[in-house]
Amino acid sequence: MNPQYHPAEIEPQVQKKWTDARAFNVIEDRSKPKYYCLSMFPYPSGKLHMGHVRNYTIGDVLSRFQRMRGFNVLQPMGWDAFGLPAENAAIKNKVAPAKWTDDNIEYMKQQLQSLGFAIDWERELTTCRADYYKWNQWFFLRMLEKGLVYLKTGTVNWDPVDRTVLANEQVIDGRGWRTGALVEKRDIPMYYMNITKYADELLQALDTLPGWPERVKTMQANWIGKSEGCEIHFPYRAEHKPGDPVLKVFTTRADTLYGATYVAVAPEHPLALQAAATNPKLAAFIEACHRGGVTEAELATQEKKGMDTGLFVHHPLTNKPLAVWTANYVLMSYGEGAMMAVPTHDERDFEFSTQYSLPIRAVIKPKDAELELPLKAAFVDHGICFDSEDFNGRTTEEAKLKMGLVLKALGLGEPRTTYRLRDWGISRQRYWGCPVPIIHCDWCGAVPVPDEQLPVKLPDNLVPDGSGNPLLKTPSFLHVQCPKCNKPARRETDTMDTFVDSSWYYLRFACAGNDQAMVDQRVNYWLPVDQYIGGIEHAILHLLYSRFWTKVMRDLGLLNIDEPFAKLLTQGMVLNDIFSRKLETGAIEYYNPAEIDIEHDEQGRISGGKLKSDGKIVEYGGMGTMSKSKMNGVDPQAIINEYGADTARLFMMFTSPPEQSLEWSEEGVVGSFRFLKRLWRIAFEHVEQGIVARYAGGELNAEQKALRFELHRTLQKVADDYGRRQQFNTAIAAVMELLNLLSKLTDKSPASRAVAQEVLENTVLMLSPIVPHACEALWRTLKPGGALLIDVPWPTVDQAALLQDEIELVVQVNGKLRGSMTVAKDASREAIESLARGHPNITKFVADQPIKKIIVVPGRLVNVVV
C-alpha cells in the first residue's frame, strides 16, 4: 500500500475496473427490488458546472447506497440537447448548432466519467437526435387525434427591428437584446397542449406524493390555482331576454355583487376592440398596452392604467347600467378576460377607482362591527352583507352559495370552478428544436404528417443569424406535397418547446434501443422513478409538464402508472463570491474570485479586494449563483485535476445539506482533501502492522467497548441519513467523529487491533457511496482478494454493541442548565427525582425556594421548577 493518498493514480484504475466489469449496466431482474435513480439530465452547454457536479453526486450517492442495500439500481444519463444557447453560439461562432452540441456532449461525457458516477451509459439518449424526437412527433399526432392538441392564437414578444420572436430571456428592460428595439406584443397562431383538462387530477394527485417536498407541492397547487367561484353575466341591454349578448365575468366573491360599480375588460377583449373601432383615443390606449413584454411579473408590476370604453352593461340583479372600462392589469388569459370591479372590497379595484374617481359602494361589514366610512382601504375580509336586498344579513359564505343559485335561476350565471393554470403553448418560432409534424395545404388546411413519414427530420447543417428561423429560408425543408391531395404545400417551420423533450425522457431510458415504439413493457418494470433529483428552479414547470405527460400516456394505454416520480429531492444552488468594478463608461465588469486578492475586515468578513493584475480595488457583492454573467463560476475540471474526483464529491456532500444553497469555498475543498489523506494514513498505519480479522466476539475493555458503541451508533445514523433523511453532511460528520475516536485508540493489543479493523472496514463501506474510488482502493488493502466493494452488502448493526448500563441526564433549574448526573439506564422516575434533589448544583440554585414540581424527560433531562 502506498503510504500517500494519490487520487490521480487510484481513480482511473478503479474506474477501469468498473468499466471492465460492466458494473453499472442493468437489465430487468425480478429477483431483486428495483431502484430507479434519476438526476435531471443536463443541457450540453459546454462543460460541467458545479451545479451538475452536485446534482449527479447526490444521485450517485443514493444509487450506490441502494445497490449496497440489495436493489437492482438503474442510473441513466442523457442530454437535453435542443434549445436557445446552441442558436446563440451559432450566431456568435458561425457554427451549426448540431456540431456545437455534439462537441459539448463529447467533452461533458468525459467529465462525467472522470467523476466516477455509476451510470448505465448503454442507455444514453440525446433529444436532438431523430431516434428520440421522432416520438415527440408521433405522440403529438396521437394527442392531436384525441383533441388534446389544438391551434389557438398566443401572445409573443416581437422585435420589430430583427422581425423575430424573442424569448422572455432575450427581452432586457423591455428591449430586444441584440437590437435594443422596444419590444411589442404580437398575436400568432400556436399549438397548445390541453393541460387544463388534467388540472383537477394534477391537483388532487399531489396528495398521492408523500415523497415530494411540501413546498414543491404547495407551489404546484398554487400554480394550478383552483378557485371555486361564480360566473356572472352582465347583460348588454337593459331589456335583456335569454339568448341576448352578455359580458361574462368570473369572481370568487359573488357575495359582493351589489358592490360592483363598473366592469373592466382586458385590452384584447372583443368589447374593448369593438369600442376602439370608433374611438381613436381608446385605440391608442390599447395600442400602448401592446408595448412591453409578456411576462406575468412585468404585467403585474407595471403602473395600473385604464380607460373608459364608453360602453355600458347592466347589473344582473338591479339592472343599473355599469360603465365598461378596459385596464392593462386584466388578463385575457384568466377567467373570461373580464372582471366586475368592487372597489370597497378588493384592494386593486380600490386603488383603480381612487385613481380614476370611479363610484364606490360598500356592501360587506365585519361580523361584529360597523364598517367605518368613508373607507381608507378596501375591506377584503369575509363578513356580513348589507345594502344587498335579499342578501342582507347573510354571511359571505352563505351569500356566495345563494348568489350562485339565484343567478342560475335567472339564467345570468352559475357556480363555476376556474383554474389559474393555462394550456401549454408548445410552438416556438425557432430552428433548433423538434419540428412540429404538420403540413399546411391551401386546399386541405393543416394536415398531420402521416406516421410512416416520421420522423420529420430537422436539417442539421443550418447556421442561424439572429434574424428569424432559418427553416423559413430552406426550400428543401419547406416545400412538400400535401399528404392528402398531393398538391404543393408548405411544411410547418415552428419547432416544439424543449419542455416537450424533457417531459418524457425518463420513460425512454427504460426502453433504450427500441426503434419500433415510444415505450415498451420495460417501462412498467422501471417506472415510476424511485428518486428524482434536480434543481428547485424546476419545481413548477418541468415537473408539472412531466406529470401531465405521464397521465396522457397512461390514458392512451402506453403506461400503467399515474405519477412519474415517487420521490423528489430538490437541490439548492451553488453560490460563490461576486466581485465587480464600475467602469468609466458606467458599465459593470465582473471578475472571477480567483483573480482577486481578497481583503477581510477585523471580524473576518470579506470587505473587498484588489484585482491581482492591476492592484486596483474591486467591490465585494456578496454571494450569488455561479454564472457566466457574474464571472464567478469555478470549473469542476480544475478541482478534479488538482484534488481528484473524490475530494470534489466529498466537498459537495459535506459542505451543505442537499436542499440548501451551497457556498463555494476553496478552503473547504482543501479540508475535504485533508480528511481523505487522514483516512488514508490511518488505514495505512493499521495495515502496516499486518492484516487482522475484524472483531468477532470476546472480552473488551471500556475504551474498546466505547469505540464499538460509537461504530454501531454511527452505522445506524449513516444509514438513516442516506436512506430516510437524505442529509449527507451529517453522515460525513458522524464518520469523522468515529475516525477521531479511532485515532485515540493507541494500544496494539489483539483486541484493539480487531476492533480497529472492524471500524476501518465499516468506515470504508459507509463512505464508499460518497468517495467510491478511495474506498475501493482501501477495501483492497483491508481485505485483499475479495469482491469489488460495490458488490459488498451494506453492513448490519450489532445491537449488542449498543447496550449501555448507565446514561447521563442533564439537570436544570427553571429550564436553565445547572449540571448533569449519571444514572442507571432503567432508573425509576422517583429515583431520578430524589437524585436530582440531592444534586449539589440543584441545592445551590434552589436555595430556600419551594420546589413547585420536577419534570423528568426520560433519557434526556430533569427540570426542577421553583
Place this chain on the structure above:
RNA sequence: GCGAAAGUGGCGGAAUUGGUAGACGCACUGGAUUUAGGUUCCAGCGCCGUAAGGUGUGUGGGUUCGAGUCCCUCCUUUCGCACCA
C-alpha cells in the same frame, strides 16, 4: 405585483418528535515535531466577565416547566412567474 422558502459564532453548518444551542469542518490563536511537496500532532476558540455568573439562534411580541424549533408582527435574502433550461 403574486406564489414559495430561508435567516444560528469570523465562515459553512449541527441540534431528526418542544428538552444540554454551536456537533463536524474551515479560518484563527498558542505549543510541540518536521523543515518542505499544499506537513502532522496537542490545546484553545459565541459574546461580556479575572471569576462566580450573565447573555445569546434576523426584529418585536406571545404560548410553555422549557422555544433555534410552535403562533403573530415586521425586516432581509433567495427561487419561480408559463419562450433560459
